[in-house]
Amino acid sequence: MxxxxxxxxxxxxxxxxxxxxxxxxxxxxxxxxxxxxxxxxxxxxxxxxxxxxxxxxxxxxxxxxxxxxxxxxxxxxxxxxxxxxxxxxxxxxxxxxxxxxxxxxxxxxxxxxxxxxxxxxxxxxxxxxxxxxxxxxxxxxxxxxxxxxxxxxxxxxxxxxxxxxxxxxxxxxxxxxxxxxxxxxxxxxxxxxxxxxxxxxxxxxxxxxxxxxxxxxxxxxxTPRESFAEVLVRDVLKENPRLLGLRIYLPGDDGAPAVVASNDAKEIGMAGGDSERAVLANGDAFYGKDKGSVSIVLPLRNRNGDPMAAVRFKLKSFPGEIQQATLTRVQPILKDMQAKAQTLDELK
Incomplete structure (x- = not known):
């Protein structure tokens, strides 16, 4: 068709x-x-x-x-x-x-x-x-x-x-x-x-x-329907204006992760990488630094504790910042997101 x-x-x-x-x-x-x-x-x-x-x-x-x-x-x-x-x-x-x-x-x-x-x-x-x-x-x-x-x-x-x-x-x-x-x-x-x-x-x-x-x-x-993942990203950014970027990745029909919600609408549909795959498969966390910013990818877990989405946070870095410090900064945000969406169907 x-x-x-x-x-x-x-x-x-x-x-x-x-x-x-x-x-x-x-x-x-x-x-x-x-x-x-x-x-x-x-x-x-x-x-x-x-x-x-x-x-x-x-x-x-x-x-x-x-x-x-x-x-x-x-x-x-x-x-x-x-x-x-x-x-x-x-x-x-x-x-x-x-x-x-x-x-x-x-x-x-x-x-x-x-x-x-x-x-x-x-x-x-x-x-x-x-x-x-x-x-x-x-x-x-x-x-x-x-x-x-x-x-x-x-x-x-x-x-x-x-x-x-x-x-x-x-x-x-x-x-x-x-x-x-x-x-x-x-x-x-x-x-x-x-x-x-x-x-x-x-x-x-x-x-x-x-x-x-x-x-x-x-x-x-x-009227195009806005997914709850998109609503969640918008609300999180509004409540946390210091975040430089936020993406939610969900697995597609083939299991490959793709962006379903982002602070940049042009990124929706973009394929995820190895870090997002590993987060969805094993619940791992990934941390990276760039000039003036840090990124961390964490699992968004369902009510059973299994990874259902990968969330990439981007924040402004400060001198000497280590992974644990970044994790401490984003954990309250992630916890609030998990309280609002507890199943994969709710995110879609």
């Missing part, structure tokens, strides 16, 4: 600055699952069969002449698995971002289904048992919102209205704080909702039972 993430220079609908994520599946081979997504099943039955196919979509540009085509053939994502289990809810989750405030627009088409013909968006997804969803039904001819908490579905909210099979429809969802708004084909099917169950989570394409549904032209404008 080829995804573009753009910084928006103009104001978003719900925040002054943000980012935009556009799902473009043209780089994914047909019949394959795009990268960055994973299949999730809520309820019972077989997992969804998600893959990229090609279909005709209404052109987003006005035709140049009466003879010009009003459709374009584009790569779309499709759920093609046929399973008539009633409480089967296949979800294709975008796994690379967690969303709080956002505005999403997508097109969908109900293609087939004997038991159901549904398509929708699951959002603020925590797991298969906890999420919001807004979906449209071609058989029921309605648009509904509901939430799933601990696997239990709430009473649906939304009106009856025509949802034609075999046609592309537009769905827009906006979340701001605890406020949820929805538009179906440009009109709001129900008033603004307010709910405090889930403040953030993943976003995914949703279907039900044997619904064969296509999705395309999806874009998400959102």
């Amino acid at each position: 080829f995804c573009r993430i753009l910084l928006l220079l103009s104001a978003l609908a719900f925040t002054a600055n943000g980012a935009e994520l556009i799902f473009d599946f043209t780089g994914t081979p047909a019949d394959k699952l795009p990268g960055g997504f994973r299949s999730l099943l809520a309820g019972r039955g077989k997992p969804g069969e998600w893959k990229v196919i090609h279909d005709e979509l209404p052109s987003e540009l006005a035709p140049l002449s009466d003879k010009a085509s009003t459709t374009t053939r584009r790569a779309v994502i499709a759920q093609t698995g046929f399973d008539t289990t009633d409480e089967r809810f296949p979800i294709l989750l975008y796994d690379k971002e967690t969303f709080g405030d956002f505005t999403l627009t997508t097109r969908f088409k109900l293609v087939d289904g004997v038991m159901e013909q549904m398509a929708g968006i699951a959002f603020h997804v925590r797991d298969a048992d906890n999420f919001y969803v807004i979906r449209a039904s071609g058989m029921g001819n309605n648009v509904r919102f509901y939430k799933v908490v601990a696997g239990q579905r709430s009473a649906p909210i939304g009106p009856d209205l025509p949802v034609a099979k075999g046609q592309w429809h537009e769905l827009k969802i906006q979340c701001e704080g605890n406020k949820i708004r929805c538009w179906f084909n440009g009109k709001q099917p129900f008033p603004e909702l307010q709910d405090n169950s889930f403040a953030s989570g993943k976003i995914g394409f949703w279907t039900k039972s044997d619904s064969i549904s296509y999705f395309a032209a999806t874009r998400i404008s959102y």
Whole structure:
């Protein structure tokens, strides 16, 4: 999958600055699952069969002449698995971002289904048992919102209205704080909702039972989420202005450490070195001197006492400073950091 993430220079609908994520599946081979997504099943039955196919979509540009085509053939994502289990809810989750405030627009088409013909968006997804969803039904001819908490579905909210099979429809969802708004084909099917169950989570394409549904032209404008590691670095620097630098390293999927939070935002994503690897592997401490400064790398331990992150402190040195003196200076700071973050998940 080829995804573009753009910084928006103009104001978003719900925040002054943000980012935009556009799902473009043209780089994914047909019949394959795009990268960055994973299949999730809520309820019972077989997992969804998600893959990229090609279909005709209404052109987003006005035709140049009466003879010009009003459709374009584009790569779309499709759920093609046929399973008539009633409480089967296949979800294709975008796994690379967690969303709080956002505005999403997508097109969908109900293609087939004997038991159901549904398509929708699951959002603020925590797991298969906890999420919001807004979906449209071609058989029921309605648009509904509901939430799933601990696997239990709430009473649906939304009106009856025509949802034609075999046609592309537009769905827009906006979340701001605890406020949820929805538009179906440009009109709001129900008033603004307010709910405090889930403040953030993943976003995914949703279907039900044997619904064969296509999705395309999806874009998400959102406020980038700040990890707790970044919050921690900012707060520590504010409370300890004499620190010259502070970085937190976490292990990646391959185990290699990388910067996830720093006083210099340009360093985020930078690979760690041998000292950070050793700190994460063995809980060792590393000390070094530079002109006018000293650095020390220490483990940030979880509640079980195991290293979960490597923290590099940089301080102004004083004449004759030795490692133990530097350690004494940073230990209270490290202790306070460990009290605020006791698991790896809390840092992410």
